[in-house]
């Protein structure tokens with residue numbers, strides 16, 4: 001998969017992209033991620049990319065000119081059309097189903113904004129879908145773009161060491177779309193807390209049953225919302 005990110009702060013992506021799984025995925029050619037700085041397409045001498053809103057009001061608005069020049073440049077970096085996604089607080093909320101859907105694409109073009117928002121003609125001109133990562137206010141779309149890159153990349157075949165790891169995740173099959181069962185490793189007793197006997201019993205049938213029960217109880221207790229009909233995975 002190819003992922004292009006348009007941003008005013010490419011530096012924000014450097015560290016997460018150069019660690020662990022995302023680094024390995026890029027090194028092995030499973031995902032190619034290109035960062036393009038929108039400011040490089042500012043036409044004026046001061047490299048200005050934002051301006052005051054027509055009609056007044058607080059904050060600044062991202063100008064359409066530099067943005068479209070940047071977008072057209074990025075599109076030409078590869079012949080694939082790509083699925084274009086604008087990160088905005090008013091977008092559709094990102095979830096695991098959306099991550100799975102996006103992981104089937106051959107190219108994503110993610111656009112992170114700053115300021116109070118984009119000039120409306122950016123939204124209209126792109127005809128892009130909008131995605132939010134949740135109902136809280138961040139300083140820009142960069143971390144949201146990073147969240148999408150991370151969640152999508154780990155679903156690509158070969159990115160995780162074990163082919164099945166992604167499928168076994170929470171929101172996978174552990175509790176039918178619920179939370180994961182509790183895990184233990186050595187030592188058997190830590191600060192007076194013992195590993196449940198059943199996990200040491202060697203009875204794999206009983207262990208599977210216990211884990212399923214635990215997963216269900218934890219989901220009921222901590223995330224009952226995951227058990228309602230409209231949250232069940234399709």
Ligand code: 9D3
Nearest residue numbers: 087088116132133134137138139140141144
């Ligand atoms: C006063 C209206 N604000 C909208 C809630 C203006 C505004 C605040 C913060 C506009 C943009 C931003 C920056 N946030 C994002 O660009 C963003 C975001 C977010 O803040 N939360 C969750 N997901 C996302 S995706 C992009």
